[in-house]
Amino acid sequence: EAGVAQSPRYKIIEKRQSVAFWCNPISGHATLYWYQQILGQGPKLLIQFQNNGVVDDSQLPKDRFSAERLKGVDSTLKIQPAKLEDSAVYLCASSLDVREETQYFGPGTRLLVL
Amino acid sequence: AQKITQTQPGMFVQEKEAVTLDCTYDTSDPSYGLFWYKQPSSGEMIFLIYQGSYDQQNATEGRYSLNFQKARKSANLVISASQLGDSAMYFCAMRELYNQGGKLIFGQGTELSVKP
Numbered sequence: 052e053a054g055v056a057q058s059p060r061y062k063i064i065e066k067r068q069s070v071a072f073w074c075n076p077i078s079g080h081a082t083l084y085w086y087q088q089i090l091g092q093g094p095k096l097l098i099q100f101q102n103n104g105v106v107d108d109s110q111l112p113k114d115r116f117s118a119e120r121l122k123g124v125d126s127t128l129k130i131q132p133a134k135l136e137d138s139a140v141y142l143c144a145s146s147l148d149v150r151e152e153t154q155y156f157g158p159g160t161r162l163l164v165l
Numbered sequence: 166a167q168k169i170t171q172t173q174p175g176m177f178v179q180e181k182e183a184v185t186l187d188c189t190y191d192t193s194d195p196s197y198g199l200f201w202y203k204q205p206s207s208g209e210m211i212f213l214i215y216q217g218s219y220d221q222q223n224a225t226e227g228r229y230s231l232n233f234q235k236a237r238k239s240a241n242l243v244i245s246a247s248q249l250g251d252s253a254m255y256f257c258a259m260r261e262l263y264n265q266g267g268k269l270i271f272g273q274g275t276e277l278s279v280k281p
Binding site: 084086091092093094095096099107109137140141144152153154155158159161 | 169193198200202208209210211212215217256259260268269271272273274
């Protein structure tokens with residue numbers, strides 16, 4: 052069974068530029084999560100989707116971050132414009148549904164904002 | 166208030182010995198789950214073990230076991246017979262079914278180094 056796929060694996064941009072990350076969850080998983088992991092910390096949830104609907108985006112900085120999951124499968128997370136403090140690893144995870152306990156993570160995208 | 170506390174920023178263990186990584190949690194939700202994930206230098210989070218709040222027995226998965234003490238709100242990970250490949254960051258996480266909508270809340274992590 053294929054795992055969670057993410058691209059790109061690494062991205063370097065200058066502040067005020069925009070960037071987009073892509074995630075394809077495990078086949079059949081209805082729930083998709085985007086986490087931000089700043090160096091030296093545990094991951095923090097940015098947004099959670101159930102199919103193509105948003106369940107929780109309370110910690111998403113909506114003035115610069117946006118995410119979509121239009122067809123209920125893959126998802127895109129965008130940052131526009133990026134700030135220095137957005138440098139982090141962006142992890143995508145999926146689970147069968149919102150009641151399913153275990154979330155499976157992708158390899159992450161390492162973002163460096165200069 | 167910190168929901169998940171991992172008090173050991175770094176731990177060393179000799180190869181083939183057992184090691185315990187500490188985790189305490191705080192919740193008022195009667196139904197919750199506790200998880201341990203491993204994060205090697207490559208960056209992905211690898212699921213290791215899960216314990217539900219109503220589970221009567223401690224969870225075990227191969228060389229991993231979870232020492233669940235509900236009254237003390239602790240969920241320590243025990244790795245038996247450590248291997249060099251166990252060197253990584255280890256994160257404890259909690260999922261509250263009612264209070265937080267099911268999202269995972271992570272601790273700060275413990276960096277484990279296995280010495281040959």
